[in-house]
Amino acid sequence: MQDKKMVEQITSMEVDFAQWYTDVVKKADLIDYTSVKGCMVFKPAGYAIWELIQKQMDERFKATGVENVYLPMFIPESLLEKEKDHVEGFAPEVAWVTQGGLQPLAERMCVRPTSETLFCDFYKNEVHSYRDLPKVYNQWCSVVRWEKETRPFLRSREFLWQEGHTIHATFEEAEERTIQMLNLYADFCEEVLAIPVIKGRKTDKEKFAGAEATYTIEALMHDGKALQSGTSHNFGDGFAKAFDIQFTDKDNKLKYPFQTSWGSTTRLIGAIIMVHGDDNGLVLPPKVAPVQVVIVPIRQQQEGVLDKANEIKEALAKKGMRVKTDDTDKSPGWKFAEAEMRGIPVRVEIGPKDIEAGKAVLARRDTGEKTECAIDDLPETIEKLLDTIQKDMLEKARSRRDSQTYTATTKEEFDRLFAERSGFVKAMWCGDVECENKIKEEMSVTSRCMPFEQEKIADTCVCCGRPAKKLVYWGRAY
Amino acid sequence: MQDKKMVEQITSMEVDFAQWYTDVVKKADLIDYTSVKGCMVFKPAGYAIWELIQKQMDERFKATGVENVYLPMFIPESLLEKEKDHVEGFAPEVAWVTQGGLQPLAERMCVRPTSETLFCDFYKNEVHSYRDLPKVYNQWCSVVRWEKETRPFLRSREFLWQEGHTIHATFEEAEERTIQMLNLYADFCEEVLAIPVIKGRKTDKEKFAGAEATYTIEALMHDGKALQSGTSHNFGDGFAKAFDIQFTDKDNKLKYPFQTSWGSTTRLIGAIIMVHGDDNGLVLPPKVAPVQVVIVPIRQQQEGVLDKANEIKEALAKKGMRVKTDDTDKSPGWKFAEAEMRGIPVRVEIGPKDIEAGKAVLARRDTGEKTECAIDDLPETIEKLLDTIQKDMLEKARSRRDSQTYTATTKEEFDRLFAERSGFVKAMWCGDVECENKIKEEMSVTSRCMPFEQEKIADTCVCCGRPAKKLVYWGRAY
Numbered sequence: 044m045q046d047k048k049m050v051e052q053i054t055s056m057e058v059d060f061a062q063w064y065t066d067v068v069k070k071a072d073l074i075d076y077t078s079v080k081g082c083m084v085f086k087p088a089g090y091a092i093w094e095l096i097q098k099q100m101d102e103r104f105k106a107t108g109v110e111n112v113y114l115p116m117f118i119p120e121s122l123l124e125k126e127k128d129h130v131e132g133f134a135p136e137v138a139w140v141t142q143g144g145l146q147p148l149a150e151r152m153c154v155r156p157t158s159e160t161l162f163c164d165f166y167k168n169e170v171h172s173y174r175d176l177p178k179v180y181n182q183w184c185s186v187v188r189w190e191k192e193t194r195p196f197l198r199s200r201e202f203l204w205q206e207g208h209t210i211h212a213t214f215e216e217a218e219e220r221t222i223q224m225l226n227l228y229a230d231f232c233e234e235v236l237a238i239p240v241i242k243g244r245k246t247d248k249e250k251f252a253g254a255e256a257t258y259t260i261e262a263l264m265h266d267g268k269a270l271q272s273g274t275s276h277n278f279g280d281g282f283a284k285a286f287d288i289q290f291t292d293k294d295n296k297l298k299y300p301f302q303t304s305w306g307s308t309t310r311l312i313g314a315i316i317m318v319h320g321d322d323n324g325l326v327l328p329p330k331v332a333p334v335q336v337v338i339v340p341i342r343q344q345q346e347g348v349l350d351k352a353n354e355i356k357e358a359l360a361k362k363g364m365r366v367k368t369d370d371t372d373k374s375p376g377w378k379f380a381e382a383e384m385r386g387i388p389v390r391v392e393i394g395p396k397d398i399e400a401g402k403a404v405l406a407r408r409d410t411g412e413k414t415e416c417a418i419d420d421l422p423e424t425i426e427k428l429l430d431t432i433q434k435d436m437l438e439k440a441r442s443r444r445d446s447q448t449y450t451a452t453t454k455e456e457f458d459r460l461f462a463e464r465s466g467f468v469k470a471m472w473c474g475d476v477e478c479e480n481k482i483k484e485e486m487s488v489t490s491r492c493m494p495f496e497q498e499k500i501a502d503t504c505v506c507c508g509r510p511a512k513k514l515v516y517w518g519r520a521y
Numbered sequence: 522m523q524d525k526k527m528v529e530q531i532t533s534m535e536v537d538f539a540q541w542y543t544d545v546v547k548k549a550d551l552i553d554y555t556s557v558k559g560c561m562v563f564k565p566a567g568y569a570i571w572e573l574i575q576k577q578m579d580e581r582f583k584a585t586g587v588e589n590v591y592l593p594m595f596i597p598e599s600l601l602e603k604e605k606d607h608v609e610g611f612a613p614e615v616a617w618v619t620q621g622g623l624q625p626l627a628e629r630m631c632v633r634p635t636s637e638t639l640f641c642d643f644y645k646n647e648v649h650s651y652r653d654l655p656k657v658y659n660q661w662c663s664v665v666r667w668e669k670e671t672r673p674f675l676r677s678r679e680f681l682w683q684e685g686h687t688i689h690a691t692f693e694e695a696e697e698r699t700i701q702m703l704n705l706y707a708d709f710c711e712e713v714l715a716i717p718v719i720k721g722r723k724t725d726k727e728k729f730a731g732a733e734a735t736y737t738i739e740a741l742m743h744d745g746k747a748l749q750s751g752t753s754h755n756f757g758d759g760f761a762k763a764f765d766i767q768f769t770d771k772d773n774k775l776k777y778p779f780q781t782s783w784g785s786t787t788r789l790i791g792a793i794i795m796v797h798g799d800d801n802g803l804v805l806p807p808k809v810a811p812v813q814v815v816i817v818p819i820r821q822q823q824e825g826v827l828d829k830a831n832e833i834k835e836a837l838a839k840k841g842m843r844v845k846t847d848d849t850d851k852s853p854g855w856k857f858a859e860a861e862m863r864g865i866p867v868r869v870e871i872g873p874k875d876i877e878a879g880k881a882v883l884a885r886r887d888t889g890e891k892t893e894c895a896i897d898d899l900p901e902t903i904e905k906l907l908d909t910i911q912k913d914m915l916e917k918a919r920s921r922r923d924s925q926t927y928t929a930t931t932k933e934e935f936d937r938l939f940a941e942r943s944g945f946v947k948a949m950w951c952g953d954v955e956c957e958n959k960i961k962e963e964m965s966v967t968s969r970c971m972p973f974e975q976e977k978i979a980d981t982c983v984c985c986g987r988p989a990k991k992l993v994y995w996g997r998a999y
Binding site for chain 2: 075111143
C-alpha cells in the first residue's frame with residue numbers, strides 16, 4: 044500500500060491539469076516555494092536539468108561563433124528610457140532599486156528585465172569601425188519581471204535564461220543571425236528536449252517591445268495549450284539610432300549598425316514537464332535527464348546483490364551514462380514509484396534470481412515496457428535504449444501535437460474548435476490587428492505565429508472575410 | 522615602431538602597480554566600464570577565464586558530493602534581520618528594492634549580498650529528520666555589495682561567485698566540511714591557477730559576520746599585497762537557532778543542526794593578473810587560458826603558409842588544446858605583442874623558410890624563451906610544454922612569495938619591515954584584538970590568518986610583549 048502513496052498523491056492530468064503540474068514539480072523535487080513571493084528555489088533535481096540544457100545549448104551557440112559575456116544586473120532609469128517602445132513594454136513590470144547602502148540613489152535603477160539597453164550602452168563604446176563588427180555575444184543570467192500571477196518555471200518574478208545580443212554592419216546579416224538562432228532553438232528543442240515546435244514570425248501585436256520582427260518557436264503542451272519556447276528578434280537599426288551607435292563603414296561613411304537579440308529560459312523545463320509527463324510523474328528525455336538509469340536491487344540485503352548492482356553501475360558509468368544505484372532502505376515498489384515520479388528514463392531491476400540467470404529486467408519510463416537483458420549486454424543495450432527513447436519521445440510528442448492541430452476556414456468552425464477542443468488552429472488572417480483583438484476578446488485566443496511553412500487553406504480571413512494575407516497558428520497560451 | 526605601440530601604452534609595474542593593473546585589464550580586453558557606476562562588463566576574454574574556473578571548480582565540488590541549486594536574488598528585510606551579527610555586517614552595504622512594477626513594496630527587499638539567510642529559510646522547509654541530513658548545496662550567481670571604491674575584479678558593486686551552503690547533524694561533520702572545502706580551494710589555486718596560498722584561520726576580528734570560525738586562503742600579489750582568495754565558514758548552530766531549524770535525530774530528540782558556507786569569486790581573476798602578469802601584459806596559466814596556443818603565420822600571403830598554419834591548428838585542436846590562428850592583416854610583430862598582452866601561454870611562429878625546413882618556432886609567454894621544433898612533433902611537444910609552463914608558473918610564484926615572506930620578533934622589526942618592504946610578515950600574537958587594532962592603526966596592516974602550519978618564532982606577542990598564543994601572517998591587503 045505504502046509503495047503507491049507517492050503516486051496516489053498526484054492529481055490525474057485528466058482531472059485537473061494545473062494541479063497535476065503543481066504536484067509533479069513538487070513531488071519530483073524540482074522546486075520549492077520560498078519566503079520571497081513569486082520567486083522559487085531550484086532544488087538539485089530541477090537545477091540539474093537546467094545545467095544540462097545550458098551545457099548543450101551553449102555548445103551549439105559556440106559552434107556558431109557566439110562568445111559569452113556578463114553585463115551588470117542594474118539598469119539606470121535614464122538608460123532604460125532611451126528606446127521608446129522598449130521602455131513602454133518593460134517599465135510597468137520592473138523592480139526598482141532606490142537605495143544603495145545607507146544612501147538613497149541619485150538615480151534609481153531597475154533590475155534588468157532584459158538587457159538590450161545595457162548591450163547598446165556597451166556597444167557604443169566598442170563599435171567604431173566595420174572592423175569591430177559583427178559582435179555575437181550571449182549571457183547566462185537571471186532577470187526580473189514583476190509578474191502578478193506566477194507558476195513554477197512558467198512565470199516567476201525572477202527567472203534564469205540566456206540572452207544573445209548581436210550587432211552587424213548590414214540588415215541582411217542581422218536578419219540571417221536572427222533566423223539562424225531561431226533554427227538553433229528549434230533544433231535544440233527537437234533533438235535535445237524531444238519537443239517538436241512550429242517556427243514562425245510573430246504578428247506586430249505580439250512582437251517584442253522595440254523589435255522590427257520577432258520570430259518564435261511554439262510548442263503544444265499536453266493540455267492543448269501553446270507555450271512560446273524561444274524567441275529571436277531583429278531590431279533593425281532602431282536601437283542603434285536611439286543610442287546613437289555609429290560605425291565607419293568600408294566606404295568611409297558613418298552608418299548605424301543593425302542588432303538582434305534572442306532568448307530562451309527555464310520555461311523550457313515547464314515545457315518538458317507538460318509535453319512528456321504522465322500520471323506517474325515526470326518523464327525526462329535522456330539527453331536532459333540528470334539520472335538516466337537507476338538500478339534497483341531486489342532483496343538487496345542478500346549477499347552479492349548490491350555488489351552486482353554497483354558493478355553494473357560502474358559499467359554503465361564507464362560508457363558515459365549518468366547512473367545511480369538506489370540502495371536506500373525503502374521497498375523496491377517505493378523505489379520504482381519514486382524513479383517514475385522523477386522521470387528517470389530507464390530502470391534496471393536486479394535480484395538474486397536474475398543474477399543466477401545472468402539477467403536483469405529493464406523498464407522504460409516513457410512506455411512502461413519491460414524487457415529482459417543479459418547482464419553482460421546491459422551497457423550496450425541500455426545505451427541504444429536511451430537513443431531509442433529519445434527518438435520515440437519526439438515522435439510521440441509530434442503525433443500528439445499533430446492530432447491536436449486543426450484547421451478552420453470560417454469563424455463558426457474556428458469558435459467551435461476552441462469551444463470544444465484545445466490545440467492549435469490553423470486559419471487565414473487578413474493582417475489587421477482588429478481581427479486579432481476580436482478573436483482574443485471573444486475566444487481568449489491569440490495568434491501564436493505566422494509559420495515559415497505557409498499554406499493557403501482559404502482565400503479569406505477567418506475573422507472578417509476580407510482577402511487573407513497569411514496563415515496563422517492560433518492557440519491559448521501559457 | 523607601430524608593432525610596439527600596444528605594449529608601450531602599458532605602465533610598468535615598477536612605476537605604478539595600480540596603473541599597470543588597470544592598463545592590463547583594459548588592454549587585454551578583459552573588461553569594460555559601464556554607465557552603471559561600480560559595475561563592469563566582463564568581455565569575452567575575461568568571461569572565458571571565469572568559465573574555465575567555474576568548470577574546473579564545479580567538477581571538484583561535485584566529486585565531493587556537492588549539488589547545485591539556485592535561490593532567489595532577493596532577501597526580504599525581515600529575513601535578513603534574523604541573525605544579529607549577520608545583519609550588522611551586511612545591512613550597511615546592500616542595495617534595496619523598494620518598488621515592484623508600479624507599486625511600492627509592502628516590505629523592502631535587498632539584493633543578496635550573500636545567501637545564508639535564504640538558505641536557512643529553505644532548510645527550514647527541507648530539514649526535519651536526521652535522514653534529511655546532510656545537505657551539501659552550492660550556487661553560482663552574482664551578488665551585490667554597495668562598495669564605495671571599486672576596482673575591476675577586486676571590488677565591484679556586483680560580482681560573480683559561488684557560494685556553498687551545507688547543513689549537518691553534528692558540529693564535527695560541519696567542521697570537517699569547512700576544512701575540506703578550504704583545502705579544495707587551496708588545491709584549486711595551486712593546481713589550476715598556479716597560485717600558492719597560505720591556509721589558515723581568521724582572527725575573531727576578521728571573521729565573517731555570523732560565523733563561529735572563518736578559514737581563509739591568502740595569496741601574495743606581485744606588489745607584496747595579500748589577497749584573500751577564498752573563505753570557508755563554520756557557523757556552528759547559530760543560524761539554525763536564529764531561524765529555528767530543528768531536526769529529529771536518531772535518538773528521537775529534537776536538535777539544532779550545524780551549518781557551513783564557503784565562497785570564491787571573480788577576484789580570482791584579479792589574483793591571476795597580479796601574481797603572474799608582467800610588463801608585457803597578462804600571463805595566463807594554461808589551465809585557465811581561453812586560448813592556450815596562438816599560431817602566427819609569417820608572410821601569410823605566400824602560398825601554403827596559411828594552409829600549414831591551419832593544419833597545425835587542427836592537429837593541436839585534435840589533442841584537446843584551445844588554439845587559434847591569427848590570420849588578421851596585422852604585422853607579425855603586432856600579433857606577437859597582442860598575444861603577449863592577452864597572456865596566451867604558447868606562440869607558434871611559422872613562415873615559408875620554417876615550412877621548407879619542416880620546423881616552427883615556439884615561444885613561451887611566461888619566460889619569453891624561444892625554441893625550434895619539428896612540425897610533426899608540435900602536438901606532443903606543445904602538450905608537454907603547457908604542462909611544464911603550468912608547473913613552472915606555480916614554482917616561480919612560490920619562490921617570489923617565499924622571498925617576500927619575512928619574520929619579525931619585535932615591534933621595531935615589524936614596523937621597519939612594513940615601512941621598507943612589502944609582503945607577508947610572520948609574527949607572534951597574544952590573541953588580543955587590541956594588538957590587532959593598534960597594528961592596523963599604526964601600520965595599515967591586518968592579520969591575514971593564523972596559519973594551519975604553526976611555528977613558534979618567539980615567546981611573546983610582537984605588539985604588546987605578553988605571552989604569545991599564535992603565529993599570525995600579517996600583511997597589507999586588497
